[in-house]
Amino acid sequence: xxxxxxxxxxxxxxxxxxxxxxxxxxxxxxxxxxxxxxxxxxxxxxxxxxxxxxxxxxxxxxxxxxxxxxxxxxxxxxxxxxxxxxxxxxxxxxxxxxxxxxxxxxxxxxxxxxxxxxxxxxxxxxxxxxxxxxxxxxxxxxxxxxxxxxxxxxxxxxxxxxxxxxxxxxxxxxxxxxxxxxxxxxxxxxxxxxxxxxxxxxxxxxxxxxxxxxxxxxxxxxxxxxxxxxxxxx
Amino acid sequence: xxxxxxxxxxxxxxxxxxxxxxxxxxxxxxxxxxxxxxxxxxxxxxxxxxxxxxxxxxxxxxxxxxxxxxxxxxxxxxxxxxxxxxxxxxxxxxxxxxxxxxxxxxxxxxxxxxxxxxxxxxxxxxxxxxxxxxxxxxxxxxxxxxxxxxxxxxxxxxxxxxxxxxxxxxxxxxxxxxxxxxxxxxxxxxxxxxxxxxxxxxxxxxxxxxxxxxxxxxxxxxxxxxxxxx
Numbered sequence: 184x185x186x187x188x189x190x191x192x193x194x195x196x197x198x199x200x201x202x203x204x205x206x207x208x209x210x211x212x213x214x215x216x217x218x219x220x221x222x223x224x225x226x227x228x229x230x231x232x233x234x235x236x237x238x239x240x241x242x243x244x245x246x247x248x249x250x251x252x253x254x255x256x257x258x259x260x261x262x263x264x265x266x267x268x269x270x271x272x273x274x275x276x277x278x279x280x281x282x283x284x285x286x287x288x289x290x291x292x293x294x295x296x297x298x299x300x301x302x303x304x305x306x307x308x309x310x311x312x313x314x315x316x317x318x319x320x321x322x323x324x325x326x327x328x329x330x331x332x333x334x335x336x337x338x339x340x341x342x343x344x345x346x347x348x349x350x351x352x353x354x355x356x357x358x359x360x361x362x363x364x365x366x367x368x369x370x371x372x373x374x375x376x377x378x379x380x381x382x383x384x385x386x387x388x389x390x391x392x393x394x395x396x397x398x399x400x401x402x403x404x405x406x407x408x409x410x411x412x413x414x415x416x417x
Numbered sequence: 418x419x420x421x422x423x424x425x426x427x428x429x430x431x432x433x434x435x436x437x438x439x440x441x442x443x444x445x446x447x448x449x450x451x452x453x454x455x456x457x458x459x460x461x462x463x464x465x466x467x468x469x470x471x472x473x474x475x476x477x478x479x480x481x482x483x484x485x486x487x488x489x490x491x492x493x494x495x496x497x498x499x500x501x502x503x504x505x506x507x508x509x510x511x512x513x514x515x516x517x518x519x520x521x522x523x524x525x526x527x528x529x530x531x532x533x534x535x536x537x538x539x540x541x542x543x544x545x546x547x548x549x550x551x552x553x554x555x556x557x558x559x560x561x562x563x564x565x566x567x568x569x570x571x572x573x574x575x576x577x578x579x580x581x582x583x584x585x586x587x588x589x590x591x592x593x594x595x596x597x598x599x600x601x602x603x604x605x606x607x608x609x610x611x612x613x614x615x616x617x618x619x620x621x622x623x624x625x626x627x628x629x630x631x632x633x634x635x636x637x638x639x640x641x642x643x644x645x646x647x
Contacts, residue, residue, distance in 0.1 A: 352596045
């Protein structure tokens with residue numbers, strides 16, 4: 184309980200700073216950055232889309248590291264970090280999958296194409312949804328930790344295979360209209376806006392992690408209290 | 418107990434059980450056959466289309482029937498607390514994993530060997546010309562399938578909803594493998610001598626499958642200690 188209070192004292196400045204960064208990033212993305220010549224206003228979704236994608240990769244990497252450490256150290260802390268990061272990763276991965284089609288429809292004329300990058304993100308989303316589902320079906324906390332850590336590790340090691348295989352699969356079947364929006368030379372203002380946006384999202388990740396981890400701790404506490412009551416009744 | 422002997426003992430147990438009951442291979446085979454029959458009604462494809470979608474259909478059938486086999490691999494050990502007995506034996510946990518991988522690979526590969534000629538007859542595709550390549554691809558695919566599948570199966574055997582959770586976790590992880598096997602088999606099923614470009618594609622897929630198989634066997638061997646702990 185005490186550690187929770189210690190964490191809380193850091194909250195206010197961190198949240199304030201994150202909020203300022205997010206407002207700043209929105210300004211940069213919506214007003215400061217120049218409008219893209221061919222794609223127009225819709226291209227501004229790029230700053231959120233790419234930042235969310237970066238964040239979900241970061242979050243899944245943290246799941247991998249925390250899962251490894253949980254197996255080695257057997258400390259509940261690492262499991263709490265892993266699951267919190269997985270949840271946040273899935274949220275931002277979902278945002279990528281939503282903002283992507285919104286951007287794609289006016290530009291490519293279609294909501295979705297089975298392109299390498301899109302498909303990889305979609306598969307990644309499925310892997311971590313399965314990870315979270317698995318946790319729901321195991322009661323014992325230590326067992327839940329180690330079993331899901333195994334999926335957290337295997338899932339992350341699978342990522343390069345998923346990406347390479349889907350890319351090869353796609354390069355062998357040429358796709359219709361595809362504009363390589365991201366590599367077509369970014370104006371310096373656009374790059375700055377993107378970096379600010381990525382920084383803001385990363386800060387948001389840490390804020391969300393703090394709350395998610397605290398939530399996991401409270402759930403653990405409740406689980407222990409519940410068990411104590413059950414033992415007393417017997 | 419030495420490495421090979423401990424693996425062989427578990428493997429022999431599984432093989433003997435299967436030889437006496439024949440329940441697993443039989444049901445996996447019929448199930449795979451059913452999937453192909455249903456796909457036939459769903460697509461009503463001509464020869465050209467079959468060349469395109471055939472390998473995919475075949476591997477959907479193998480994937481589904483393979484997950485039946487994987488569910489069985491640890492479910493059967495849960496009965497009468499056999500798993501406890503196996504864990505008490507002076508055997509490295511990783512060896513239990515390897516024995517299970519070899520066992521399920523053998524069962525699944527037998528089913529594939531039975532299915533290939535039937536598939537070839539039913540859809541009028543010649544598989545003789547590139548048979549060694551097809552056998553190699555299916556072998557590598559099956560090893561990878563069982564390498565990841567055995568680990569996931571051991572994980573889900575600990576949960577409620579085990580039959581449901583196995584495919585939900587396993588299938589996304591197997592997507593690279595599935596793409597590799599299907600792409601390479603479809604190049605092989607075109608028939609005739611392969612062009613140098615096709616051979617290059619085939620080699621690339623073989624390489625990626627070997628990488629996939631090796632990585633996941635090594636990682637799972639290490640990680641298996643953490644699944645079977647009490």
